[in-house]
Amino acid sequence: xxxxxxxxxxxxxxxxxxxxxxxxxxxxxxxxxxxxxxxxxxxxxxxxxxxxxxxxxxxxxxxxxxxxxxxxxxxxxxxxxxxxxxxxxxxxxxxxxxxxxxxxxxxxxxxxxxxxxxxxxxxxxxxxxxxxxxxxxxxxxxxxxxxxxxxxxxxxxxxxxxxxxxxxxxxxxxxxxxxxxxxxxxxxxxxxxxxxxxxxxxxxxxxxxxxxxxxxxxxxxxxxxxxxxxxxxxxxxxxxxxxxxxxxxxxxxxxxxxxxxxxxxxxxxxxxxxxxxxxxxxxxxxxxxxxxxxxxxxxxxxxxxxxxxxxxxxxxxxxxxxxxxxxxxxxxxxxxxxxxxxxxxxxxxxxxxxxxxxxxxxxxxxxxxxxxxxxxxxxxxxxxxxxxxxxxxxxxxxxxxxxxxxxxxxxxxx
Ligand SMILES: Cc1cc2nc3c(=O)[nH]c(=O)nc-3n(C[C@H](O)[C@H](O)[C@H](O)COP(=O)(O)OP(=O)(O)OC[C@H]3O[C@@H](n4cnc5c(N)ncnc54)[C@H](O)[C@@H]3O)c2cc1C
Numbered sequence: 346x347x348x349x350x351x352x353x354x355x356x357x358x359x360x361x362x363x364x365x366x367x368x369x370x371x372x373x374x375x376x377x378x379x380x381x382x383x384x385x386x387x388x389x390x391x392x393x394x395x396x397x398x399x400x401x402x403x404x405x406x407x408x409x410x411x412x413x414x415x416x417x418x419x420x421x422x423x424x425x426x427x428x429x430x431x432x433x434x435x436x437x438x439x440x441x442x443x444x445x446x447x448x449x450x451x452x453x454x455x456x457x458x459x460x461x462x463x464x465x466x467x468x469x470x471x472x473x474x475x476x477x478x479x480x481x482x483x484x485x486x487x488x489x490x491x492x493x494x495x496x497x498x499x500x501x502x503x504x505x506x507x508x509x510x511x512x513x514x515x516x517x518x519x520x521x522x523x524x525x526x527x528x529x530x531x532x533x534x535x536x537x538x539x540x541x542x543x544x545x546x547x548x549x550x551x552x553x554x555x556x557x558x559x560x561x562x563x564x565x566x567x568x569x570x571x572x573x574x575x576x577x578x579x580x581x582x583x584x585x586x587x588x589x590x591x592x593x594x595x596x597x598x599x600x601x602x603x604x605x606x607x608x609x610x611x612x613x614x615x616x617x618x619x620x621x622x623x624x625x626x627x628x629x630x631x632x633x634x635x636x637x638x639x640x641x642x643x644x645x646x647x648x649x650x651x652x653x654x655x656x657x658x659x660x661x662x663x664x665x666x667x668x669x670x671x672x673x674x675x676x677x678x679x680x681x682x683x684x685x686x687x688x689x690x691x692x693x694x695x696x697x698x699x700x701x702x703x704x705x706x707x708x709x710x711x712x713x714x715x716x717x718x719x720x721x722x723x724x725x726x727x728x729x730x731x732x733x734x735x736x737x738x739x740x741x742x743x744x745x746x747x748x749x750x751x752x753x754x755x756x757x758x759x
Pocket of ligand 1: 352353355356357358377378379386387388389390391425426455456457458475476477502593625626627646647648649652680681682683
């Protein structure tokens with residue numbers, strides 16, 4: 346292999362580059378990133394940076410001299426527009442519409458995800474989404490004391506923004522279409538338990554609400570409120586649309602890769618075409634640790650740890666295959682955290698709507714640990730500000746422990 350192109354200059358892409366060099370690859374590595382910035386960390390965008398505790402220089406993933414030692418051909422501000430897996434070329438376009446074809450021997454696709462929008466969502470002052478540093482800085486400027494903030498969507502990002510806006514003395518309403526917050530990540534019962542902290546901090550979280558549209562004053566082009574299905578209006582000076590993300594894979598439509606809510610990969614993160622791997626929020630792969638033993642479960646995960654690990658794993662497997670060695674499956678217990686007020690919420694594993702959920706430590710109105718079981722197995726563990734109790738479950742999930750054994754473990758004094 347002479348030339349590896351990594352598309353997406355964020356967490357997964359950076360880790361792929363570092364691993365290529367760390368494993369001794371001395372050929373050319375081109376890192377293509379649509380954003381003009383050097384890679385930065387996204388979790389603080391809804392927390393410390395949004396709150397104003399940190400500035401942009403605190404969230405850089407690496408210093409400028411780290412990039413020099415990686416010896417990358419850096420194309421920041423360049424967007425990949427096509428991948429030709431037959432001739433092995435990536436087409437890129439730069440900030441001044443300069444176009445280039447990059448021939449490759451290997452590609453890591455790490456283009457992450459982009460925010461979903463409401464149907465017919467207007468473009469107006471005061472309406473925000475949150476994915477990039479630029480999004481966070483403009484949202485922060487709008488979060489001044491006593492403005493009315495409406496967050497559409499009670500997922501993790503929406504609730505973190507609600508908490509931070511509250512800490513910046515804004516009046517905050519959260520509107521959620523489902524019957525409970527955090528349904529997708531935690532299920533209804535735990536979603537309601539976690540969100541109780543918002544009520545205690547003066548945020549009005551309304552579930553089962555039908556958002557019909559966003560109202561804009563035509564003369565000022567500024568948002569004025571959110572219209573509900575019953576015709577009522579929730580007044581707003583600031584609206585955050587936090588209704589989830591979609592994998593950023595549109596540019597791959599003619600590539601011959603299988604794309605179904607993410608780039609479909611095998612267990613080794615290989616995307617099915619010579620030399621092409623995917624990693625991070627855009628990758629859908631089969632995780633051998635979940636599902637039926639032997640077959641695994643296809644999943645796409647939008648978590649920091651996964652993006653970091655997959656970027657490294659994809660690069661390692663690419664080098665292994667090029668050297669005639671066996672690639673290894675990417676097996677993992679998915680993990681994420683969320684900081685809201687003074688609480689740290691952590692989750693290991695996977696939650697499904699029909700899981701059995703059991704609180705095994707603490708109490709729901711304060712700190713607690715809850716287990717998620719399905720099909721006779723432990724599938725997930727949620728901790729609210731009890732990190733020490735959570736961590737041993739990573740190994741138990743890796744060992745595919747049964748539900749009964751997990752309950753026995755939980756009830757055994759340490
Ligand atoms: C506000 C916020 C808070 C978060 N908080 C947490 C948290 O507390 N805990 C947690 O576990 N996770 C959190 N996450 C999720 C975590 O940050 C992501 O899982 C992680 O950033 C994914 O990394 P990635 O490299 O796969 O993709 P991304 O970080 O999305 O990066 C993809 C990059 O590819 C670029 N790109 C896209 N298309 C192209 C193209 N065609 N050509 C070139 N470049 C392209 C994008 O511009 C972007 O820079 C948070 C995310 C956000 C947005």
